[in-house]
Amino acid sequence: MPHPALAPADRGAVLALRRRLHSGAAPGASDCALLERSSAVPADLAGRARALLRGAETAEAELTRLPGAGLAEPPSAEANPRQAWCYGTPGVAWALWDAAGALGDGAAADWAATAFTTLAEHYDETFHLFGDTPGDRLGLCHGAAGVLAVADAFERDARLPAASALKERFVGHLTARLSGQRLAEWPADLLTGLPGVPAALLTAAHGAPRGWLPCLGLR
DSSP: OOOTTSOHHHHHHHHHHHHHHHTTOOOOHHHHHHHHHOTTSOHHHHHHHHHHHHHHHHHHHHHTTSOOOBTTBOOOTTOOOOOSSSSSHHHHHHHHHHHHHHHTOHHHHHHHHHHHHHHHHHOOHHHHSOOSSHHHHHSTTTSHHHHHHHHHHIIIIIOOHHHHHHHHHHHHHHHHHHTTOOGGGSOSSTTTSTTHHHHHHHHHHHOOOOTTGGGGTOO
16 A cells, blocks of 8 residues: 555656565665655665665676676686576576566566676686586586576577577587586486486477476576
């Protein structure tokens, strides 16, 4: 029930802000201005929103100073290399994009799509995929199969050109390496084992049923 002091013209904006906050997004400058001018919003609540905005702006500025890695230049020795379904941008970007769609939050969806696109355009298989076992490098959880599954989801549902290009690369990457694998080096589970690799390949490249993808948070 809207606060009686909230102007009718502001109700839609306040509802949209509430949805963004529930999705984990910080308020924007226009949101803070709305809260600060409304008599329905206590001053301390408007102040906390302004603090969230400042924190988000600081965090975004810090991103430009994080050690990076990509195809254009040698990776920094300080960079954290893993980018996979379980860790880094791919799985997180998909979760944010999917949640934003459910909430009708176009700004959050665009942010998530941009994050995945940026990674996809600079993904370096020789750096971002690493580990001591085949599952680390190729499996669903840590490796190439999981990145392929996420790229396939972004291509199918978000129509991202960068996802299509990354998907094509990873189909080739996995196909070239799958035939030489020794079963004894793999566990039998889906996430870290050999079954996850053909599952991702068959689904992304050959139209296999997608009913198993919800266990990865995909569709």
